[in-house]
Amino acid sequence: MATGRTHRPATRSRGIPEATVARLPLYLRALTALSERSVPTVSSEELAAAAGVNSAKLRKDFSYLGSYGTRGVGYDVEYLVYQISRELGLTQDWPVVIVGIGNLGAALANYGGFASRGFRVAALIDADPAMAGKPVAGIAVQHTDELEKIIKDNGVSIGVIATPAGAAQQVCDRLVAAGVTSILNFAPTVLTVPDGVDVRKVDLSIELQILAFHEQRKAGEDAGQDDGSDDARAVAAREARRAVREVREAAGKTAPDAPTGASDRKGPDGDVPAVMPA
Amino acid sequence: MATGRTHRPATRSRGIPEATVARLPLYLRALTALSERSVPTVSSEELAAAAGVNSAKLRKDFSYLGSYGTRGVGYDVEYLVYQISRELGLTQDWPVVIVGIGNLGAALANYGGFASRGFRVAALIDADPAMAGKPVAGIAVQHTDELEKIIKDNGVSIGVIATPAGAAQQVCDRLVAAGVTSILNFAPTVLTVPDGVDVRKVDLSIELQILAFHEQRKAGEDAGQDDGSDDARAVAAREARRAVREVREAAGKTAPDAPTGASDRKGPDGDVPAVMPA
DNA sequence: TCTTGTGAATAATTTCACAGCT
């Protein structure tokens, strides 16, 4: 039994599950769209469809915020927009800095979704002196030297890192030292931060890799009638792996099929049944 | 265990948990870094630290792939790189198309993380005729008219949508009709696709909103415990909340414009609203 | 009617802790 620090049974408003928090922006977006079309009320079913989730989940999520609906009617769109915005902290102004104004940084600076929520791009920062003064998205890029001053002058608590991986940790350290307590990291690297600092990461290639996994699985399942004896196949697969390993060990140090030269063209028809390794 | 359940969870053998799949790219990245430094073996503890997860989770994740480690020693880096790559389907070549070559699309096209994995940018597509022929990341942009032909000629099964929200669904429909079965969506909109098509979305502003939520919570909770967090917003936020509560209490049970009766039934106190947006 | 809000049931994921192999 873990003793020691008692994590309180979650006070009402603070006990919002992380999974719910992650969906609130989704609901908010759907609600904003409805609001722009002047739709006055919406049912959980409709809103759930618009947000791409199921309605029971949506109602459960909302139940953590309070009772904001009307039975038999639905939810008042404007009211809900406001409540969710407030819950997410978007009724206040969040100045953010973007560090690393390459392609991605520029894209972020131009991204309308920030400004339309409570976010304001307070500054764009880049290490390249040649960038300094150049306007991106209507804002003059400033040099990294100014980082600490910018953070402090603007009361910035959220920083976005869009630098190359090699520079990310250093930038992160400086941001944190200057007072930033939330970081959105686009660089493909794991950042180390002190307690109390939040990091979220967006890795563009990770999402593609997850898609590839499912794509591969699709292709493999298409190739053969499934559902016969999954377990047998599982066992076989496992033994095959073990065998591969043994072969490898016997062979010394050379890796089996190098990840190179994989020229199998993936096509709609001629799929490689990649499920079972040879 | 050992109950004769009639219906087995259809995917037991290939049934790698989604949460695990989502972490495999993370492990792969950490392993690749080790590989580049010619580190021969790594323990679950070390690798977990490098990937930013805890070691029990990592071992559990790997256990779904098979027994690839050596007790008392750890994991062979090269071998594990290969196994995970294969599991993710990265040992084959995945041609992808990027549709919408604005700031973000260009950033994606230039993003090294794709090519270094099994992904190959087969084409860049944009609706703007003025873009046609212009080289981005060394590839000439093609017009949307060519979309179907490009997909078919290259056997593309993964599409990346980086268009404005308004165009996304239409582009999606065309991609799917042409044979794409996996879509990575950067447009801030929910895409509707037929069964069998996978969609993953990356919404830049959602991540920021989640950060804002935690940031706000930090500010509200750090009432007076930590060192001098002279955060004006923290104080403001807290007072705003208090004000809302006071207004609510003063107003008794009836909210101005709101669905009534949100008082005693389910009262997550502090946050029950009384203030309506205009 | 209709739809919300929510306990209870189910499923998924994480963490613990230690047996088993090197």
Add this chain to the structure above:
DNA sequence: AGCTGTGAAATTATTCACAAGA
């Protein structure tokens, strides 16, 4: 000795299904 692999426990998330209320 040391580290993996994994059942079992704990935690978290989702779904069901229906009473309560407009």
